[in-house]
Amino acid sequence: MRCDMCSASGELYRTSIEEAELVVCQKCSKFGKVISKVKQHQERKEKSFAAVSEKEESIEIISKNYAGNIKAARESLNLTQKELAQKLNEKESLIHQLESSHYEPSLELAKKLGSFLKINMIEEYKEKHENLQSKKAEAFTLGDFIKVKKKN
Numbered sequence: 001m002r003c004d005m006c007s008a009s010g011e012l013y014r015t016s017i018e019e020a021e022l023v024v025c026q027k028c029s030k031f032g033k034v035i036s037k038v039k040q041h042q043e044r045k046e047k048s049f050a051a052v053s054e055k056e057e058s059i060e061i062i063s064k065n066y067a068g069n070i071k072a073a074r075e076s077l078n079l080t081q082k083e084l085a086q087k088l089n090e091k092e093s094l095i096h097q098l099e100s101s102h103y104e105p106s107l108e109l110a111k112k113l114g115s116f117l118k119i120n121m122i123e124e125y126k127e128k129h130e131n132l133q134s135k136k137a138e139a140f141t142l143g144d145f146i147k148v149k150k151k152n
């Protein structure tokens with residue numbers, strides 16, 4: 001809160017100056033008649049406050065047991081590596097590498113394998129992030145707290 005007349009800060013006085021009620025500093029209050037001293041705790045400050053918002057982020061990763069899962073699912077379907085490869089339109093060597101943990105499938109391949117073998121190839125991790133957003137309160141305008149009363 002600042003003086004209506006000279007914008008000085010500090011001790012302020014609600015003062016009647018030329019038929020208007022203004023909040024002014026001690027110096028400016030001499031131009032009129034002081035009505036009351038403005039209590040500092042009534043001061044409206046521009047505040048900034050932190051708003052915590054949670055954001056969930058899900059991360060898809062290949063299941064750690066992909067190799068064993070592929071093998072088990074393939075065997076339960078009574079398919080050889082070659083047959084599975086043919087059904088997926090992939091190379092037999094790829095299936096072999098997958099089942100021996102030598103090759104970690106891409107998410108795309110994992111989804112393809114998962115949907116064919118009806119196994120869960122992907123693990124979803126949900127990570128919670130706390131975002132500290134600093135929001136600036138709307139700046140007040142002089143009009144918000146200066147009530148100029150014209151005397152009749």
Ligand SMILES: [Zn+2]
Pocket residue numbers: 003004005006007008024025026027028029
């Ligand atoms: Zn002043």
